[in-house]
Amino acid sequence: MKILVVSHHLPPKYRAGAELYAFRQALWLQHQGHIVQAIAAEDIEAAVPRLEVRPETFSGIEIDRIYFNRLSYPNPLRASHNNPEVLAYMEQKLKDFQPDVMLVNACYLLGVGVLEAAKKQGVPVVLTLHDFWFLCQRITLMKPDGTLCDGKVTAADCALCISKDQRRYLLMDKFSGGLAGKALTAGAEAGWEPFKWLLGGSEKIQTLTDRRQLLLERLAGVEQVIAPSQYLKKVFVENGFPADKIHYCRYGLDTTQLEKLKPSGGQGKGAGGLGFPTTDNRQLTTPLRIGYMGQILPHKGVDVLVKAFRKLDAPTAHLSIYGVMGRDPDYDALLRKLAEGNARIKFAGAYQPDELPGILANLDTVVVPSIWLENSPIVIMEAQAAGLPVITTNLGGMAEMVQHDHSGLLFERKDVAGLAQQLRRLVEEPGLLQKLRAGVAPVKSLAQEFAELLPIYEQVVGAKKTSV
Numbered sequence: 414m415k416i417l418v419v420s421h422h423l424p425p426k427y428r429a430g431a432e433l434y435a436f437r438q439a440l441w442l443q444h445q446g447h448i449v450q451a452i453a454a455e456d457i458e459a460a461v462p463r464l465e466v467r468p469e470t471f472s473g474i475e476i477d478r479i480y481f482n483r484l485s486y487p488n489p490l491r492a493s494h495n496n497p498e499v500l501a502y503m504e505q506k507l508k509d510f511q512p513d514v515m516l517v518n519a520c521y522l523l524g525v526g527v528l529e530a531a532k533k534q535g536v537p538v539v540l541t542l543h544d545f546w547f548l549c550q551r552i553t554l555m556k557p558d559g560t561l562c563d564g565k566v567t568a569a570d571c572a573l574c575i576s577k578d579q580r581r582y583l584l585m586d587k588f589s590g591g592l593a594g595k596a597l598t599a600g601a602e603a604g605w606e607p608f609k610w611l612l613g614g615s616e617k618i619q620t621l622t623d624r625r626q627l628l629l630e631r632l633a634g635v636e637q638v639i640a641p642s643q644y645l646k647k648v649f650v651e652n653g654f655p656a657d658k659i660h661y662c663r664y665g666l667d668t669t670q671l672e673k674l675k676p677s678g679g680q681g682k683g684a685g686g687l688g689f690p691t692t693d694n695r696q697l698t699t700p701l702r703i704g705y706m707g708q709i710l711p712h713k714g715v716d717v718l719v720k721a722f723r724k725l726d727a728p729t730a731h732l733s734i735y736g737v738m739g740r741d742p743d744y745d746a747l748l749r750k751l752a753e754g755n756a757r758i759k760f761a762g763a764y765q766p767d768e769l770p771g772i773l774a775n776l777d778t779v780v781v782p783s784i785w786l787e788n789s790p791i792v793i794m795e796a797q798a799a800g801l802p803v804i805t806t807n808l809g810g811m812a813e814m815v816q817h818d819h820s821g822l823l824f825e826r827k828d829v830a831g832l833a834q835q836l837r838r839l840v841e842e843p844g845l846l847q848k849l850r851a852g853v854a855p856v857k858s859l860a861q862e863f864a865e866l867l868p869i870y871e872q873v874v875g876a877k878k879t880s881v
Contacts (some may be wrong), residue, residue, distance in 0.1 A: 414447045414874065417512040417536075421522040423453040423476060427764075429708055430791040431543035434664060435518040439474050441859050442509045450510055451476045454522040464498035477506065479523070491620045493524065493550070494628060500526030507534040513874045514539060517635070522545045525631040537873040538635040539866075542645055542659075543788055548652055550575060550621065553712055553785040557583055559827070561786065564652045568621035569601040572612040584827075587787035599722035635874040639866070642748045642810030648786075660869065664789050665862025668798040668855075670770045675800035701730040701840055704776040706764070706792050709736040711744050714782035714806065716825070719751045719758060721782075722834035727840045730757060735764045735772060736805065773799040777846060778839060783804040784827055789814070798856040804835050820852040 420435035435451070435869055443449040455478035461466070464481040477504070488493035504546055505773035507515075517533050517540040531538050545554045548564040550571060565693035566574075575592050576582040586594040600608030601618060609615045629652075634636065638659045650656045703722065707713055715734065722732045738745045738760065752758040764772060773779075779796035781787070785811035793814045798802050805811045807823040822838065824831035839846050843859040 414683055414870065415511065416442055416450075416870075417507075417510060417515045418442075418451040418518070419523065419527055420451070420453045420518040421473075422455070422522075423451060425471065426455070427453075431518055432789060433766075434541075436472075436474070436545070437859065438516065438518075438668065440472065441863060445863075449474060450512075452479065452506065452523075453477075454479045454481075456480045457522055464496075464502060466502060471703055472806075474492040478599060488548075488616065488620060490617060491623075493522075494520075496524040499523050500530055503527055503530035504533060507531065512536055514870050516870075517541070519543050519546050520628075521552060526840050528631045528635060530642040532634060535876045535877065539637045539870060540632070540764075541639040541641065542636045542649070543641070544834075545645075545648065545786070547632050548625070548649070550624070553652070554648070555712060555785045558587065559784065561798070564648060566688060567598065567604060568618050568625070569598040569609075569612060571621045572601070573598050575617075576612055612766065614803060622707060633658065636876070637869055638671050642813055644786070644810045645788045645814060662862065662865050663857055663858060664698050664791060664794060666791065666794045666798055666855045671773065671798035672797060672800075672855075674770060674774050694880065700729060700776060700777075701836075702731045702771065702777045703836065704735065704779050705732070705782070706735040706769075706772070706779065706795075707781070707790075708740070709734070709745065709748070710741055712783065714784040715748060716744075716751060717784065717827055717829055717832060718782045719748055719778050720829045721836060722758060723751070723755060724829070724833035725836050725840070727837070728757075730836075730840065731759070732757060733759045733761045733772075733776070735761045736765050743772050759857065769795060770799070773801060776801060778849075779803050780820075780836075781811060782832060783808070783811065785809075788812045794856045797853050800850055800853055802846070802853060804832070820854060821849060823850040 418435055418439040420432060422432045424432060431737065439449050439451050451474050453476060455467070459480035459482055461480050461482060464479060467478045467480065469478060479499070481498060483489050483492055507530055515538050516537050517527055517538055519542060520527055521544070528538060536547065544552045545564065546552045548554065549562065551574065554564055556574050569629055574580070595818050597608050597611055601612050606615070609618055612618060633654065640649070640659050641663050641664050643661055645662055646659045649659060705715060705718055709715055720733070773796065779801055781790055781793055781803060783790070783806055788810045790811060793803050793805065793811065797820070803815050803821040805815050805821065805823060806826050808826050812823060815823060817823040822835040824835050
């Protein structure tokens, strides 16, 4: 088959979970003999007068990297989900490449022009949901004050949420106990222009109204939607999307190198090679090597982990934080201040994919403390593939991936004391770390995932050909 893979970003510059998934998808399919090309946004605030496409080959995959300036459009908010230049580019791309199927990894940054072009050209689409972009302008269903949203909101609610990026709106709502925000949205929904103006104006509210309707209509128009977590599927169904149109399929992973780190039995040797005996009578002086890997951003909850670690009274415990800093300087400064004076906390910086086995080999557990509704974090799968127990937030798709007290440990969202207690248990409870290691189940491989997905691709391609 000729396959076009579309993603909001791709490596090497971008290496978050969804980007890595899309790239691994392209590589695996090409290795199976399919003809694969890819498309990704590279810079959405580029110093260019109009959309530019810069083709390149990376790791054997032909990629069109797209550059445009989102702020140059008359209505940047509308262009963030319905970009006419992306639509025009996609129409031409599909005419030139003529793929049998297009695999879309959400539509964030590129917008629904990707789907509209495919519909016009008669190209079937299989779309993988990685987040809540089709329901939420912020993608995360999390408000600026840190509270979660269920997606069942009005355009005025969304306008207020976006306005809270400005500190005065956030403080106004905080000090009024939420009453000011409720008054603004009620007035806007009643059609009172001064209230609409305070929320950004009638055009902003109308754009957000149109956004939800347009995006869900376009999503319903694709041939097949994939959800990598039951929780993600549940949220979309609760917001009116047909359940029979979403197929649940957990991500797969190239486990070849990571599975070599698993214990081989006998002495109960851990992934880090510590060789604790099966009795594992650990005391507070026993080393515990804790790791975090991922984006260094507020919604990832790294501050929750640092605060919890500082409560851990275990002098030989160490925390290594792997990830790129610099995307949010204020948050970076907060983390460094929280870690100040504690030599056992290390900001280890970015890492390359080939360094991952070495990192995991020197950890006893991985913590995923996200405060947003994570879908299916690949870092959890990577840790589990190496035989490491994961400690994560009891929330969203994360809670599906870890069985509390069996393959890992769970704690409540933002609960610093709760996370500290789970870390303390690893130090104080004899045999717990061994028990959790033994409970880590094998991770689905890429081959297993695509054995499930390839028939879906072939089905939508076949259905399109028979309908022509």
